[in-house]
Amino acid sequence: MEFLTSRVIIHPRDPERSMAFYRDVLGLAIFREFPGGTVFFLGGGQLELSSKGSEPASPDLALWLQVRDLAGAVAELRERGAEFTREPRLEPWGLHEAWLADPDGVRIVLVQVPPDHPMRRDSRTP
Template sequence: MEILASRVLFRPANYQRSLTFYRDAIGLAVAREYGAGTVFYAGQSLIELAGHGGGPPSAPPFPGALWLQVRDVYATQAELAGRDVAITRAATQEPWGLHEMHVTDPDGVDLIFVQIPDTHPLRRDSRT
């Protein structure tokens, strides 16, 4: 099997509310819009909000979280707070070395904004 592309797909309880959150509050760039949904750029991935398809919303409970790497989590926190986005867990350095901040989307999905310090193993070249 060959995977050609992937994205996270959400079916929000209120499409317009989630669209406003991801586009305006979080500030994600729109990759494409189609009649019943919007796809956002999210680093090397895509987040799609589907306003169609029926069935229950994707969350809550969402069985995980979105992990979003940023250059400076403290600047991101200030930017989001300036847009009146509620920070559910303030930016802090975790025992495992990453700097993390949490925000919750309108459907209860946890967004974890992560800054990877230069000295963290995720930044090291593992090739021998």
């Protein structure tokens, strides 16, 4: 089986508020719009906001977004009104992370991978 693309779909409780957050605060570019929904570019995948949800976000769900410069991303997002639930720090697993949440409480983890982290090693070479 071959997967050609990926998309995370969120049904926000207040679609207009979430649209403004993802477009204006996170600064995601719009891939396409359709009646009742918007699809954003999200790195190597996509994020779709569609219809209207009725349940709060699950604490078991998080969006993991890798950035090149965590300090710069945090500063830029703060200028746009983002509030962080966890300040930037180096985690025990070696990644620099900062956490924030969308208007419905979906956790968003911003991640910077240090140059010496195993995720940056070429697994094809010994």
